[in-house]
Amino acid sequence: MRQIFFDTETTGLDADKGDRIIEIGCVEMLNRQLTGNNLHLYINPERASHEDALRVHGLTEEFLADKPKFAEIVDQLLDYLAGAELVIHNAPFDIGFVNAELKRLKRGVLTDHVAGVRDTLLMARDLFPGKANSLDALCRRLEVDNTKRVLHGALLDAELLADVYIRLTRGQDALLMDDHGDASGGEAQAAVDAVDLSCFVLPVLRADAAEIEAHAKMLADLDKAAGGSCRWRALEPPEPVA
Structure with a gap:
């Protein structure tokens, strides 16, 4: 857009x-x-x-x-x-x-x-x-x-x-901008791609029920402020069918 x-x-x-x-x-x-x-x-x-x-x-x-x-x-x-x-x-x-x-x-x-x-x-x-x-x-x-x-x-x-x-x-x-005001998204992504993540052992932290509820409320507020076009809502998994 x-x-x-x-x-x-x-x-x-x-x-x-x-x-x-x-x-x-x-x-x-x-x-x-x-x-x-x-x-x-x-x-x-x-x-x-x-x-x-x-x-x-x-x-x-x-x-x-x-x-x-x-x-x-x-x-x-x-x-x-x-x-x-x-x-x-x-x-x-x-x-x-x-x-x-x-x-x-x-x-x-x-x-x-x-x-x-x-x-x-x-x-x-x-x-x-x-x-x-x-x-x-x-x-x-x-x-x-x-x-x-x-x-x-x-x-x-x-x-x-x-x-x-x-x-x-x-x-x-x-907003990936350098100090000269140039868009630098490609350079930033290249820097990320160059990092070898295999040497890191990262714990997996699961959100509890209260955190999930707070997250859902925040997304609802964002979606309302964005006029129903919040991108994060589009990434949510569909609710399971009973």
Whole structure:
């Protein structure tokens, strides 16, 4: 499955009142592996940012003045997103802004161009009811390093969201990335294959009834958070027929 972690920065909070997108960040994940095929766009919104928004993202009119307008990047964006599932934190906000931009250009709506949308805010509220579930709060709870997030940036936030999503769905070890950001799954597997396991004598530890019950509950929670697509459930043996 191709998934795109998607985030925007905007001039304000209300697309219906003319606020515009100024930055888009996209991080690609293919079959739960980050590919490095990301997309980062700055956009000239043809208007100023509200003071509160400017304090959040720090992108000034002067910086954005020579950047392309949305109409100039729309084909690049839609071609990149085509057929992917989007993963967004508080999806209605970002989708609302993209739809407003597409409407100006008579290009339909975002969901016309993608396979679907998954909202990590809804996932987090389901997993952690009654708790703060902002991206920063999830980074702290799930031990994702967000110390570089002094100002909000669309690409950085999309990268953080990818890490949060992997941890929300308990797939931390699926991200085999080296220090340069390159996918290294083949190298990691080669290193594993090179280990001679015949020299190890390993005890077999059987789960007791309480552990099996706890494991089943954890899988049920994961399956619920993943919208019924938890891979671990597919690996469970079928229940015996009476």
